[in-house]
Amino acid sequence: MIFAHPDILWFLLLVPLLGAWRWWRSRNEAGLRFSDVGPARTASPSWRVRLRVVPDLLKLAALAIGIVALARPQERDVVRTRNAEGIDIMLVLDTSTSMRAEDFRPNRFEAARDVASEFIDGRVSDRVGLVVFAAKAYTQAPLTLDYDFLQEMLDEVRVGVIQDGTAIGTALAMAVNRLKRTEAESKVVILLTDGQNNRGEIDPITASEVAQAMDVRVYAIGVGSKGTAPFIIDQPFVGQQRQMLPVEIDEDMLRTVAQNTGGRYFRATSKRALRDIYDEIGELEKSEIDERIYTDVEERYPTFLIPAFGLLLLGTLLQSTALRRFP
Incomplete structure (x- = not known):
């Protein structure tokens, strides 16, 4: 109330x-005068x-x-009613062995997966899917509103399961293909990689032109520190070794891919920077919510x-x- x-x-x-x-006034009100009130004092x-x-x-x-x-x-x-116009988002995650580089904590891949998980948790009415790639690309999860299922699929992703390589164009084309039949007004691909396109049948620029034709916006993220970074190298006889190798990200290509589709290119040199990038993308691609009270x-x-x-x-x-x- x-x-x-x-x-x-x-x-x-x-x-x-x-x-x-009122109590004080009643105690001081004048009454009738009597010559003797003694008997009245003893009466109950x-x-x-x-x-x-x-x-x-x-x-x-x-x-x-x-x-x-x-x-x-x-x-x-x-009574509050909410109507949200959701966005369709495909996450494209690089799982090549270079993602084991330890310039992020604990490494690039784990940091990228953690931040992607946080990004999924922040979605409300957006359908989100997941494509993973190395030398080949696979759809790990189709577009879905079941975020718990999507988180489970993301947890199952591992580095080294797919043949090593970096097929950026193929992965981007697969993500765009997943979005071509959707009816959402806004379609987005968030492409994360730490290398250069060296495998696959489709060039990234060609894939971006297909995305532009289908009105799909691409946000490209290059992951890796400047200069050199500690990489984990599998040696045939001595096992895994840690070596400092140059970080080679084809930023010009990623920037062109993003610009062709009306998106943006970001460079992440730390996990915190990567989290800020995902937050910025989340603000740029925010669902319109019509709330009536x-x-x-x-x-x-x-x-x-x-x-x-x-x-x-x-x-x-x-x-x-x-x-x-x-x-």
């Missing part, structure tokens, strides 16, 4: 003050005398309840006003009849 005019409730502070003033008071304060208490209660009624107590039933107000002041009148009437009636004072 709320009040339409809550400031009126401050007048409730006057009720005890009025009661104290009648029930009328004991109850003569009741009319004043009833009137004070009526005043307090009346003030509450004047504040207009209400019950409000608020319906408020049903039901006045409750009669619930208080009627008892207030009843108490006032009862107090006046008692004061004029059974509890009437003389003189």
